[in-house]
Amino acid sequence: MRGWRLPWNAACLCGEVKMTVTAPPVLSAACHCRDCQKLTGGAYSLTLMLPETGFAVVSGAPVIGGLHRAELQHRFCPRCHNWLYTSGAVLPGFVNFRPTLLEDRSWIVPYFETKTAERMPGATTGAKIAYDHWPPPDDFGKLLEGYARDGARPA
Numbered sequence: 385m386r387g388w389r390l391p392w393n394a395a396c397l398c399g400e401v402k403m404t405v406t407a408p409p410v411l412s413a414a415c416h417c418r419d420c421q422k423l424t425g426g427a428y429s430l431t432l433m434l435p436e437t438g439f440a441v442v443s444g445a446p447v448i449g450g451l452h453r454a455e456l457q458h459r460f461c462p463r464c465h466n467w468l469y470t471s472g473a474v475l476p477g478f479v480n481f482r483p484t485l486l487e488d489r490s491w492i493v494p495y496f497e498t499k500t501a502e503r504m505p506g507a508t509t510g511a512k513i514a515y516d517h518w519p520p521p522d523d524f525g526k527l528l529e530g531y532a533r534d535g536a537r538p539a
């Protein structure tokens with residue numbers, strides 16, 4: 385596995401929740417959807433899709449926030465209320481982690497971006513591939529392969 389320089393440390397804004405990543409991400413994306421704009425308070429969200437076996441909360445106890453949907457849980461710091469990661473039945477075996485929380489996030493560039501139909505004026509991400517809505521299910525194989533080959537790596 386080329387250049388991942390694992391493990392990585394991460395923390396929320398206040399430092400109560402600390403996390404480690406010990407396995408490489410399988411995808412990196414930006415999402416311009418309205419929900420992500422509201423969840424982040426910014427123009428778009430950034431995600432690293434991590435195998436749940438390679439991700440751990442090492443201190444603090446994240447709580448569920450966001451939309452409180454049974455099938456997909458948005459996890460937050462209980463103190464500073466940072467959005468940390470998302471997990472649930474629509475992501476079996478994976479978590480969607482917010483790479484803004486990494487100690488070293490200098491190398492993060494999303495490989496693809498979604499919901500550009502809802503993009504805020506001027507919001508650009510550097511992604512190589514863009515979808516107006518969500519990627520069609522048939523594209524995931526191609527995205528996984530492309531990211532494994534060409535995705536950004538730590539410097």
Ligand SMILES: [Zn+2]
Pocket residue numbers: 415416417418419420421429499
């Ligand atoms: Zn979104």
Ligand SMILES: [Zn+2]
Pocket residue numbers: 396397398399400401461462463464465466
């Ligand atoms: Zn916090």
